[in-house]
Amino acid sequence: MDENRARRVVDALRERGIDAHLARVGVYQFGVRVLLxxxxxxxxxxxxxxxxxxxxxRNGMMVGFVPVIEGSEDFDEQQVVDAIARTDYDQPIARQRTVAPPPAAPLPRVGGVFRRFLDGFRYR
Incomplete structure (x- = not known):
């Protein structure tokens, strides 16, 4: 996932009350980390x-996974946010709910007012 797209998805998830963070997993490899x-x-x-x-x-060990979501290679950012929000992680092989749970109180953006400074002014 592109860094800026991942950042926008994280921001949208945090607005829905989902504790999401930008995951930096390698050199120019980014994703979305959701704390459960x-x-x-x-x-x-x-x-x-x-x-x-x-x-x-959990503690560096894989305890479950979400299989590839059918048709997700063509998802826009809102569809990605909806897919992540609808996921039910209660089973080792997670499944998609038919509807997303109601949004919780929004969480603040990670980094606050220093966000652009901490990220090196790489985006707008």
């Missing part, structure tokens, strides 16, 4: 493939 209950985290689209999928990790 029980010390788990879902790393979305960090492998550079076209489809949208995730690994669910």
């Amino acid at each position: 209950p029980g010390g788990r985290e879902a790393d979305w689209d960090t492998d550079g493939t076209a489809g949208l999928e995730a690994l669910v990790m």
